[in-house]
Amino acid sequence: MTDPAGTDLTREDPAVLREYYRQMALIRAFELRAAEMYTRAKIGGYCHLNLGEEATVVGLSAALRGEDYLFATYREHGYALARGADPGRVMAELFGRTDGLSRGRGGSMHLFDTDNRLLGGYGIVGGQIPLATGAAFALAYKNAPGPDAPAVMCLLGDATTNIGAFHESLNLAALWRLPAVYVIVNNQLGMGTPVDAASAEPELWKRGCSYRMPGQRVDGNDVLTVRDAARAALDRARAEHQPTLLETISYRLRGHSVVDPARYRTAEDTERLRREDPLPAFRAQLVDSGVLDDKTAVDIEADVDKAVAAAVDFADASPAPDVTTLFDHVYTNPPPGMYRGLPGDPVNGGGPA
């Protein structure tokens, strides 16, 4: 794994590096605000945050092109933001409002933004992997391989590598040579279970070997390392229709979801978290190398705070969905005769009862 401080920044466009920092800071601010809104009961259900995973989120997103497709897990707010979704519409979805990305139908775990080719966050662990494989199948059905061909990136958590859908999907992707990149976002815990307590092969990227799929483990706390590894994998997917299994190592700063106090963590873990937090590390790295001065950094931080405050205001102002829309969006072609009763309504068999 690459030492974050060892990444060579001199070959990078400073404006691009500052943009990465801005995106990471935006995700950090957004997620802290989401946690606050959850405790204020503005957000219901489950709410999983990308805190501590900002370098991974931004690195992976930077590797994607506009024409690529992304399938995410239920820990996906940051990916929606990094793909270009409006923060107000993301927050409105968390609030369950009409202006939410999914019109208040999905909530935190199910952010869809087809304009930005985000084909969903998924609440059932691993449920997205066959779908992403199918999206790659559709791309291969329509497009020949080539340097400009679109590809699919599929995110999954470390614990997901133990389920059948993961293995069935990797087998199909390799067998049929599909333009897919599977990324294990290894934050080292599946809820409260450490990777080595759940996986007989804890070096998760090696699981691709069964499918003769190239793979790599990289430092998920280093945005450039993540980006470059993902880019290489996406290039393979485009040019050769060769899928890849990439593993990024990071650590989530908080519990599994907002309500999890993470008591399974040791004091040692917490200390390591603070030390390896990717956001201050990247900031320091940029300041040290002269890409960012303190004033610019503070300006960026103030800007993202303002953007998040605006997102909260937007979400707050957005109306809750009217109950008359309850049956909207269940079917693309709602057939005649579909029962649309509310609880307690009579079943209508036509004519007088």
Add this chain to the structure above:
Amino acid sequence: MTVISYRQALHDTLRAELRRDENVLLIGEEIGVFEGSYKITAGLLAEFGPRRVRDTPICEEGFTGVAIGAAMMGLRPVVEIMTINFSLLAIDQIVNNAAKLRSLSGGQVSVPLVIRTPGGGGQQLSATHSQNLEVFYAHVPGLKVVAPATPADAKGLLAAAIRDDDPVLVLENLALYNTKGEVPDGEHVAETGRAAVLKPGWDVTIVGYSRAAVIALDVARRLEGDGISAEVVDLRSLRPLDRDTVCASVRKTSRAVIVEDGWLSYGTGAEIAATIQESAFDYLDAPVRRVAAAEVPLPYAKPLELAALPDAGAITRVVREVVPR
């Protein structure tokens, strides 16, 4: 009209739809080189090639999910699940993804997917290979479930399913593949969600779908000779369910017997009976009766299997109990 088998009607429809629309493709186990476990896809690999007719490894969850993902991207995959029993391996993908994606995305995503799969017992395949699990899927908003009983509907309902922008499960039946009937020539697309009166009558309504509708029709014809005039309603679709046609018939006949190959408790008959008592209570002259499978894992031994499944004898007996002499 041409008389062909239910199997031939399915095959011809798949072929016609593959020719009509480049986005239609077939996915499933042994559908290509082996030509399908029940030979519905015979010859299609040779005609359309492996891009359009895709043999898969044994991985129902995987390939069903792949088809859903491909459908999200605008393809129109027709999945063959070898029998409905194996759909249990894919049920998470069907129930949690295919049925939900339109709603979860707030209308951004459509899933124009077809799952073809045969149900049915009576082939001495014993407990795990003889189940009628369609009510699992008919229970779920976001899905459509159709069940053709005749070759004409095999064509019309399958064509409608393939052209539908929502996920449709097309329930076939092992016992019907060799049955024959008149099928409209040329393009024939049925309307999803409409029941059909297969035979008019005045004394009792017999409701069924798939194989049960075929047996019900046979029973009704034979009862004519005994002076009992039975009306037969073929549901054709379990979701949506055409309650109007069922209740209109019962308002006329005042009696109802519901036949299904599935287990009795929580089954289609329960849903229909509840609908009738709520929408046609004042018209009823007798309790609504159900003829359904015995509630056991279906045994292998022929006499036990025969005893467990609804047949013409059981339907005849119950109709005679309901209709006064």
